[in-house]
Structures are given as structure tokens and as C-alpha cells.
Amino acid sequence: MEDKSLVWFENRNEYLVLENTTADILKRLSKGVSVHNIAGALSKKLDVPLEKTIDFILDLEHNFFNKEKPNHNKLINDYRDVEYPKKFEFIKYYQINNKIVKVSYLSEKELSFVHPKFNHLSIENTVSFDYQFDVFINTNYIFLYVDNDFIGAWSNKEIHYFQGKFSMQLIQKIHQKEEDKWMGVFHASAVSNEKKSILFLGDSGNGKSTSLALLQANGFTCLADDFVPIDLEKQEVYSFPAAISIKKSSLETLLPIYPELQTTAEYNFTRLNKIVRYLEPNNNNFFAHKPCNELIFIKYEKDSELICKKISKVDAFQELIPDSWLSPLKENAEVFLNWFASLTCYKLTYSVNSEMIATVNKIFNNEL
């Protein structure tokens, strides 16, 4: 891609961007060609002494093939001694399509980590349900059980991983696909029209969610916010039913369109010095899934004129990978690399909402 090679290492689920010649050398090393042979060819090609290329290739071999799997020194804990709560203070039922999920929260604390995002799906008490999620804190860890199976436990510094796993379990149930049937989950916003979807990426505070809220008020559908799953089979963006988080700084822009934000609950995240409100997604078909051919790195910048241009995919790749969960399975990684190669990537900077919406419209209609 663009004069570079993208290489994936299975044992570490690691992606590399390197020169084509270097990729070729790694390929030969992995096939068992001797260092001496490769060094000889390289020495001739670059017209440098053989001992230099031998050193170089030994170095590559050491860095990529002799590297141990990273050892995180994680304590192994089977949580056998954990006492399962006898009573949960909050029981909520969420309806997603034709499925009802019962979630039991030990206390308000656990409730606060999950419920605000899914409040709009709550239904009154019901007798029957399809899946049961239990969430409780015990000795500084937050536990998640799904249908009585232990899923995981996370410390208070890993709440976002707990929330991620909760969401992952939810999409597995909604869309009836186990974890190995997903290509990845992206930290993005996904918007769709009738036919396809576009992912909006960018650092926190760049305006992903605000743009999504603006677009869903202008004829587009919100497929997913913050947690965008793409499946393995067709590489389509699947609907994720969580609400859109709206920061206080976006309120002024959005209140004229969504007056309900004035009265909806405000959640105060003191630790992050951030207040967030949630906006219901306009999607009412949570089965929806759409193909995706474009990524847009979006940035709201006060007083900026509208700039929309294609960007280097190697650059886009560098931004995308560290922020994404990508399946560590070989087949899935291959599908991901092929999918990425087929994409077009844009960078869109704006300050006038209507111009941004018009540009996104053009991208959807291939008019740019």
C-alpha cells in the first residue's frame, strides 16, 4: 500500500508498516532462507559490504522472530472464592429488537457504569427474558456474568474494558455471532443511509459524536456511537443500540435540534472532569448492518473553512490500529487487511455544520 508493506504477526497480534524490501526479507526469513543468502543479495543490491547486511538481517531476525510473546505477569485468578450476591438492588430489562435482556446491578454504582447508555431501551418489568447479565463489585473488582457464566472481572482502572466486554457480549447476543465471527470493534461513530455506512474517526473531543447527532437530524441513521462492530463474513458495520454521548461543550450546537437534551439526565464524571448527556439514536432497527467503504477523520475547528481531502492510507492505518480491537485470529486479520486496502480515507475539518453535512452527503453519493 502506497509504497509500504503492511505485515501482521500472528503470535503477538501486531501490525507493522515497513519498506517493501524489508517485508520481502522478513518473508524469506520466515520461509527458512538462510541469513547469508539474503544478506548476499541485499549486499549486491545496495552495494554495501556483506558484513553490514548480515548484521542488518540478524537484527531483523532478532527483532521479529526471536521476540517472546509479551508477558504481562498477570495473576491468574479463577475467582472461585467470589461470593455471588444474593440480592441485586437494581433489575433492568432492555428490549433490543425481539430480545429482552435482563441486567441485575448490585448497587447504584454498577448501575451508573452501564445503564445511562441503554436507558432508552428500558421496558417495564416482564416475566420472561432471553438473556441475563449480572454485574457486581466484589473486593475491588467489577464482575460480569452472562447467563450464569463468568465472563470477566476488571479493576477500577479498567472500567472501560468492562464496559467494552459488556457491549461485546450484547452485540454477540443481538446479532447471534460469537466473538470469532467479528473482524473488529472500532472507536468511531457510524452513520448510514439506505445503502451503506461511513465511519467517523478522530481523537476524543474532535466532534465524532456531535457530527453524528447532526447527521442523524439530517436524514441519516445512527448505526453506532463509540463502539462500532464490523463482522467477519461481509465486513459490514453492525448496529449497536447504545445512546450517543453528548458533551456539555456540544450542547449549544445541539439544543436547537434536540431540545430534549435540556431535560435529560446529566451524568457527572468528576474523575474525568467531564459531564455527559445521552441522546437516543434514531435507529429503530437494531438488526441493521451496512457495508462501509469510507473512513472520515473528522475535526471540528472553530472558524475553520471546510477542508475535505483524501489522506494517505498508511497514515490512516497508523491512527486506526492503536484505537481498535482487532480479532487476533489469522483469518480475521487477513480479512481486516483486505478490507482496509479497499477503503478510501478522508480528513474533514469544518466549523459550519451545514457545510459538513453537505460534504458527507456528497461522499455518500460518490460525488466528491
Place this chain on the structure above:
Amino acid sequence: MKKQINTNEISRKDALKKIGNYGKYAALTALGTYLILNPKNAQAQSPEAPGTGF
């Protein structure tokens, strides 16, 4: 004070020319320049948990 303006800026091409025979080592160095990218080990939401943890 007078600002010093650096007029010694040269292009990569000129630089390679200047180092002459050593330029070929620059090619080797370029081959050893790469980027390692690690995706997240697990699915995550944006970190915005309410309160001060638990």
C-alpha cells in the same frame, strides 16, 4: 538582536550527494525504519466512567 537565518537547508537528495559513497548506508538505514502498531487486547468503550472508580 539580529535573527540568524539558517541558510544551510538542503534537500535529502543533496544531502545524499554530499555524503557521497556513504549514501548507500542511508538506504540500509531506511530499510530498518519501521512502525509497530498494536491493536487493543480487548474491546473497550471510551474511558468515561462516572464517579471516582469504586
